Amino acid sequence: MSDDHVAFQAEPVGMLRVPLLSRAGAVGTYADVDPRDPDQVRRYVDGLAADEGVAEALAVSSPSLSRSVEAVRGEVPLKPKALRKLALSATRYVLRAASRATPFGLLAGVAPVAFAEDCRVRMGSAHRKAVRPDSAWLFGLIRGWEGDFAVVRKLRVVTNDLGCRRGQRWVLPFASQPEESDGDGSDGGTGAGGAGAMRAEEVSVRFTAAVRTALHAAEHPRTVEDVLAVLDRAYPKVPAAAKEKLLLGLVRQDFLLTELRPPLSETDPLRHVVDTLKHAGESDKARELAALADLHQDYAAQPIGTGGAALRRKAVDAANALHSEDPSLHVDMRLDADVTLPYEVLRETERAAAALWRAAPDSVQPPHLREYHGAFVERYGTDQAVPLRDVLDPQAGIGPPAGYLHPRSERRTPERAEPSARDRARDSVLTELALAALASGDREISLDEGVLEWLGGRGPSVSSGPSGTGGPSGAGGPSGGDRAAVPGALEVCAHLTAPSQEALGRGDFALVVSPGTGSFSPGSLLGRFAYLLDDQDVVGDLARRSAEGPGNADRTAGGGAVSAGLEFAPPLARSVNVARVGSFWPERIAVGCFADRSLPAVRGLGDLALVADLDRLYVVDARTGQEISAQFPSMLDLRGGAPAAVRLVLEVSRAGREARPVWMWGAAGSFPWLPRVRYGRTVLAPARWRFSDPALTDSSVDDAEWARRLATWRERWHVPDRVAVGVGDRRTELDLTAPLHRMLLRRELARHEDLLAYETPEDAGAGAGWLTNESGAFTSELVLPLFPTARAQKTPAAPRPRRRVFPSVAAPAPRHDREWLYGKLYASVNCHNQILTEHLPRLLAELPRGVDRWFFIRYADTDGAQLRLRFHGEPSVLHPELTPVFLDWVDQLRSVRLAGAFVLDGYEPEAARYGGTEAMAAAERVFHRDSVAVLEQLRLQTAGSTTVEPPVLAAANYLDMVRRFHGGDWPGFHLATPRDDEHHAYFREHRAAALPLLGNDVMAAAFRAGAAEVTVACEARAAALREYAAHTTRASAVWSVLHMHHNRLIGTDRKQEQRSLAVSRGLAQVEQGRRRHLG
Known part of the structure; x- marks a missing residue:
């Protein structure tokens, strides 16, 4: 997309984040204190805590530090090491409360921002508190009640859909962690936790008939009493106490999840628990908890720093009486501020966002997702919808991606991909700019349009300006790469600086983009504070618009994905404090949490499947094949804050939107x-x-x-x-x-x-x-x-040469490994054609009777390039007769250094990709006949019987093959794909050599000699294609056949494939023009 079309429009809503203290509030930390001297530390800490607002903020944000401060103020002796730690920790918190605007407890808060022509600002001090119980404490309280069968029997439960059978046990892949340490300097936690918090030990129970019955009975929500009744009918002779013990154990270990646990979308979790207890008839417990909620409200109503300590302690003591483990409070702060900023701030933010997008590096999948995509395609192929549960199972599938923690993945963390040509050139530009500034002593680089053109890969060389502002000398800017055709929505976080309110009003201000902060999804930074705003719908509207906007719809091949809000239970209970976000979508995905998955709008883990195309993974509804885009507008760190299934669904849904609106060097x-x-x-x-x-x-x-x-x-x-x-x-x-x-x-x-x-x-x-x-x-x-502006939205996306339909998930087909002999021959790409033309015919000549079809493909993974050969036939022939011949052939190749390692493997047909299980045998006969035709063409290429470039020859085969599917309508098939201007230039360059392919015998036109053998092979292929077309003419299946033909003829070079597709499309356009001209 041309830079002229990169534009954003800022919404006239925003959020201001401000620390509790003014910059002058940190003056006390300048004291020259010997942290080993108890008297000096006492006086110092006493001075800091004399500010009641600071003391209250410390008590809320770090109860342990607050207790230490009170101890030293009370002259409790501390060891020198503890004194130093106390002095520095208190200093850090006060500095944070005066300089860091990220909301956390009472150290910083939020206020809505409006926009107008003028500037009107009022900053007060009567900030408001919103008080909730700490999520870890609430989780512990609920855990206690879930251990009491008298309470549990009245509650509804549902089977945890993260569980699965393994052998004779029912397994949950990880155990929840109720607590996370209140370490010094904690900032609320985003789910990553510390080393000790990363334990992800699985739990399991023997999968007896009774366990199976209980789990099946609770597949959808029902009371424990109802489940017990099912067990009573199934096992009338088993003592009631044993059945109660069984159910209580399933609840305690999270195999059954109770309705007591508030969903993440519940912004008043205490009220949820109170209402659930009332409905269950636990009125005494409900009253106790409601009384605690009233104490929270009493404390929230007390202005900050005005003697609220007693009310806070009363609320904490009441919580402690209910559950004694860490009865702390979670507090958010709504600032006492009325802020209306001039529209010019929005316009400047729009210009800054456009500049950041233009200068950003190419969008590259994270290494762990890139490796996982390759592993998925290796195992299942493309367009094959596989139940997500099966994919994540280390035994049945490929396990979680590298680096996942819940459960811990056993996959190796891959290296980062090599930077694109554009990124390498971009690195050179930025390195030279930085070195020029260092050499000249300049403290600043001022970007102009020339440099942005250069960084965006669309401009010529820019000579250096007076401040080192120009691009380095040389030819051309960065080019290539994998940039999104349309920018997605952004959430920019920037410091607004100005010498005065009057200066801000007249445009004398500067924005300073916050390093490392920002979001690719509007609502993520705002989401958890929506409940503090007068108009909460604003955040929901932003989140929905972001999910459905064109910048993200382009990512889903035409915007066909359905957005669904995500509900789950974070492995670390305390991370729920920062993960609560309201429900903004009617469709929901609920994994590992209490939910009624029988509702049409609610999908569980069993309702999801994973699919790959050649570029990416995506999630589909296993029932309908509809693509699902999971939405969770939160800044929760997924690395430790989500189960593997949830993290994968979110990361796959967000793929291509990882880049945050920040500068990257x-x-x-x-x-x-x-x-x-x-x-x-x-x-x-x-x-x-x-x-x-x-x-x-x-x-x-x-x-x-x-x-x-x-x-x-x-x-x-x-x-x-x-x-x-x-x-x-x-x-x-x-x-x-x-x-x-x-x-x-x-x-x-x-x-x-x-x-x-x-x-x-x-x-x-x-x-x-x-x-x-x-x-x-x-x-x-x-x-x-x-959000990207209308002119950006109208820019066409990069063409996709393949068509995709939404596949559906059927029951797993029976395996036919015994009917196939499949070998992976590791060999250099440079040796492939020699092996195929000189040595494979010898093996084919020795095939025993009973082998009715075979085919080959080229492949490359982290272990190296391969030729993969597959032979189908009677098991009684394949293994005792063909295997020794196959191995002897491999040994001969090794003896002349044409091949290396060799692996026999199991073959899993890509049925969904090629039209279903009924079409698979016909598709494999196409693969066989195409392999024979390619061998003939490679032989003639080697003999010099054609001067046609490989991409043009591949295009000739495309035309020949598509004609067998679509007859005279073949041009329309190719023209249904948008033209790729970059690769269409290749067609123009080779137009003269390609035009003869439009004759009646397209393949004969490509060869000077030996065309008869090629024609015979292609006619046999045509017969196989006609048989296959009786099963499917689905466009995506046809594109897959063409893709694999290119693989056999040329290899895995994507650039060559794009050129070949451009040639076939160019020829289709010429043919269409001829027909139109001839009438």
Whole structure:
């Protein structure tokens, strides 16, 4: 798509994220304190906690730290190590509360933003709290009640659809983890957890007849009493106590899930539990929990920092009485702010988003998904819908993708793909720009249209400007790559900086895009705070529009996917705190959680199947074949925050939308310093420093010596006093002249080897003066949703030479491995044609009677290039007679260094891809006859009997084959695919050689001599194609036949295949023009 068409429109809604304290609120952390001196630490901590708002924020965000603060204020003696830890932890929290806008507890909150022609801002201090029970505590409370059969028998349960049979046991792939440590500096958790939290031990139960009966009875929600009645009828002689014990055990181990557990879409989880208890007749428990909810409301109504400690402790004590494990609260904060920003802020954000998209690297699948796609195609082929449960089973399928944790995958983590030609050129551009800035001493790179054209791969070389702003000298910009034809929706997160409100109103402002923060799906950053807004529907509208927008519809081959909201139970209960998002879609996918999957709009794991085409994986409804796009507008870290099935469904649905709206330096990212990048009034990337000097991580030196080393490093790299330090989006502003700040930096360096420092948004932008109250000026982040404009939406997507219909999932067909002998011959691509033309005929001549068909394909995976040969026949002939002949033939190839490893394997037909099981035998006869025809053509190619280029020869075969399916209508089949201008140029170049192929004998026209043998082979292929056409003329099946012909004739080179398709389409267009001209 031309850069002229890349445009975004920002929605006139947004969210402002602001820390609790003004920038002046961190002044106390500048104190020169010896953290080993109890009196100094006590006075220091006492000074910080004297601010009741700070004390309350500490109590909410880190109860353990708050208790330590109260202990030292009460003169409880602490060891020197504990004193130092306390001083630094308190410092970090106060700095976070004054400099980091990411919402967490009372340390930072949110407010809606409106837009108008002018600027009107009021920042108050009467912020409002929203209080819920901590999800881990609530999970523990529910767990306790689920262990009481007197309660459980009244509840509805449903069978956990993550379970499956393995041998004589019923297995859940992982066990839920109720707790996650309240470690120092915790930021609420996004699901990744620590090393200790990553346990994913499976649980299982003996799969007895009684267990089978119970699980089957609870396939859809019903009360435990009803399930018990089913067991009573099935096993009347078994004691009631034994059956009750069985059901209680199934509930305790999550084989049966109760309705007590609030779904993720429930924004008032306590109310859900109260209502469920009431409905179950547990009125006493419901009253106790309702009383706790009232205490939450009482505490929420108390203004922050105005003596709410007693109310908070009362709520915590009441929770503790119900369940004593970590009875903490989860609190979100709605800011006391009225903010109306000028429309010009939206326009600047739109320009910045377009620049980020144009300069972004190519969209590349994450390595684990790329490897998994290859493994899936290797195992199941393309267009084959496979039950998702089977795919994820390590025994029956290929197991979870590499790096998955719940359960832990056994697949090897693959290496990253080689960068595209465009990305390599882009890396060169950015590296030269960064080095030029370093050499000249410039602290900033200002992008202009020329550089953006260059980075986007569409512009000529740009000579260097006065500030190193131009592209490097050389020929042409980056080209190629796998960029999306239409940009998708974005959620941009940027610091809005301005010297004053008046300056902001007249356009004197700067946006500073937040490093590492942002979303490819509007609603993800806003979603969990929707319940705080007066108009919650706004977030739902954004999320739905994002899911159904053209930038994402293009990804689903025409927008045929149905969006469905996702419900699941995160493995770590505390991560639910940040995962609660309202329900925005009528269709739902509910996996591993309580749900009524008998409802038409609700799909469980058993209702989902996985399919691959040549480019990607996608999820379909196993009943209808309809593609499903799972939606979960949340920033939850899927790596540790979701079961494998849920993570895969989400990652597959999001594939192609991974890139967040942030600046990416590419190969230059490893530099020890990178300059600021500016475009207009937006800083796309603040200056950044990497702590690469080993002297800074030397733990053997004292603080004074380390401070000297830090000063040396700062002088060398021109590091300012104030920097934002952290990993990913977790950054805290430090002043490197302040002793405690330096100590905090040293501690963080010891913990995180990938720690980075950025210039502060105010230093990079235009200061902090527009958002103020009596306490001072506040830093802030603005979250804005953007969608591609109409002109971007109208841009046609990149052509797809294949057609796809939605496959349906049938019962697994019986295996016929004994009727096939299948060998993988590992050999260099350079040897393939020699093996096929000189050596394979010898093997074919020795085939015993009883082998009725065979075919070959070329293949390449991480183990190397292969020729795969498959022979069909009577098992009594294949294995005792053909196998020795096959192995002798392989040994001969090895003896002359034409082949390496050889593996016998099982053959699984790709029935769904080729029209179903009834069509498969006819399809295999096509493969056989096409293999014979290709061998003849390769033989003549080797003998020099044709001067036709391989892609043109492949196109000749396409025309010959499609005519057998569609007769005189063959041009329409090819012309149904949009023209690919890049590869159509190849047709124009070879038009003269291709035009003779439009004659009556297309194959004879391609060869000077030996055409008779080719014609005979192609006529035999034609007969097989006519038989196959009686089973299916489905376009996707025909395209698959053509694709595999290219594979046999040329190989797996996608570029060559695209050229061959362009030639066949070009010839179809010529033929159509002739017919139109002749009338």
